[in-house]
Amino acid sequence: MRLIFIAVLILLTGCAGQTRPDADARAEARQQYDKALAEMKKGDPIAALPLARRAATLDPSNARAQELLALLYQQNGQGVLAATAFEKALALNPTSASLLNNHANFQCHQKRYAQAFESFDRAANLPGNAHPEIALTNAGLCALRSGDRAVARNYFQQAIELRADQPVALYQMARLSLEEGNPVAANSWLEQFLNHYPHTAKTLLLGARIEHRLGNPLGVADYVDKLRSGFPSASETAQAAQLMKSAGGALPVASGGSVFGRDWVSARDPEHFTVQIASAPDRQRLEALAAKLQTSENAIFSINAGGATRYILVSGDYASFDDARNALIQARKTFPGSRPWIRNFASIHNFLPR
Structure with a gap:
């Protein structure tokens, strides 16, 4: 199991002073730091490392440069150098929640679990920390890494108590x-997660596994259908299909829709949301469903799903997730027993034929 911690990359607000370099050196250090940070954001830690090292050398009192250097050493597998850089950063800015969180993540990866939990707790309880749920969620992930599920559950619940929409903790x-x-x-x-966020491939697979455990092959098939239409090339789609085979289920043929087509879908704002009503291998069934929709803007379009054409019916164009959720509630009333779901148009655009 691969656990992804929530990194708080950017970063610190103040730097305690020691022996201060001259103004030119500090200015150049800031420039080198900004360049290193830009390279790290682009996903190029190799290019970022010498820039961060230069920034820390030019201005040893710059806590941000020391922290960035520590993170880069950590990514590069240079644990001893990372530990030293973290120690320097903490000496300069011991009351930074982001720094304590990142240092705790490092300690956890070093399997220094007791020290990591202490650092996570310090970060979460630090006065002025606007997001203590991040440290608590990371502590939960660290507990999973250590094999202590009870401690993990406790940390995740604390995170959710502070912020009911913390996605990692809910998942x-x-x-x-x-x-x-x-x-x-x-x-x-999972329902609590979906009250705040649209499905991802991971949550759809989890939903399929839940339905499989509940002994509901139709529920499994519904999630497989969503994965095939929303994430046809994702590994989760193949994993969910295996669940259906083990349950002896067959994917039910879905229903139909109307009005606009692919051009309308392509023109939607990628940040907006829509409600996917159903998908099916033939368009006519979806058109029958679309005739029952009250929404003024609906569309049927096709994608290539594993070499086969599959049609999808979506309903509405919503700028906010809350508006889409209200539409989802109405769609469930219109089609009782069905499982419409919220998607953003960016995820749909990725699979439209070009």
Whole structure:
């Protein structure tokens, strides 16, 4: 299991002074730091490392440069150098929540779990920390890494108490509940996630696993259908299809829709949301469903799903997730027993034929 910690990259607000370099050196250090940060954001830590090293050398009192250097050493697998850079950064700015969080992540990766939990707790309890739920969620991920599921659950619950829409904590609570043999609780946590965010390939696979544990092959098939239409090339799609085979289920043929087509979908703002009503291998079934929709803007379009054409019916164009969620509630009333879901247009655009 690969656990992705929430990094707080950017970064510190103040720098305690020691022996101060001259103004020119500080200015050049800031320039080198900015360049290093830009390279890191582009995903090129190799290019960022010498720039960050130069910034820290020019201005040893720059805590931001020391922290960035520590993160880059960590990514490069240079644990001893990372530890030294973190120590220097903490000496310069011991009350930075982001720095404490990043240092705790480093300690966890070094399997220094007790020290990591202490650092996470310090970050979470630091006065003025606007996002203590990040440190608590990372502490939960660290506990999973250490093999202590009870501690992980406790940290995730604390994070959710502070922020009910913390996505990583909600997802992990759903996953833990399922693995502990409680699919009903897992489904409840997943629903709480979906009250705030659209499905991802990971949450769709988790939903399929929950339905499989509940003994509901139609539910599994519905999630497989969503994965095939929304994420046809994702590894989660193949994993969910294997669940359907093991349950002996067959993917039910879905229904139909109308009005606009691919051009309308292509023209939508990628940041906007829509409600996917259904998908099917033939367009006519979707057109029958579309005739029942109250929404003024609906569309049917096709994608290539594993070498086969599949048609998708979506309804509405919503600038906010809350508006899309209200439309989802109405769609469930219009089609009781179905499972429409929220998507953003960016995810749809990725799979449209060019």
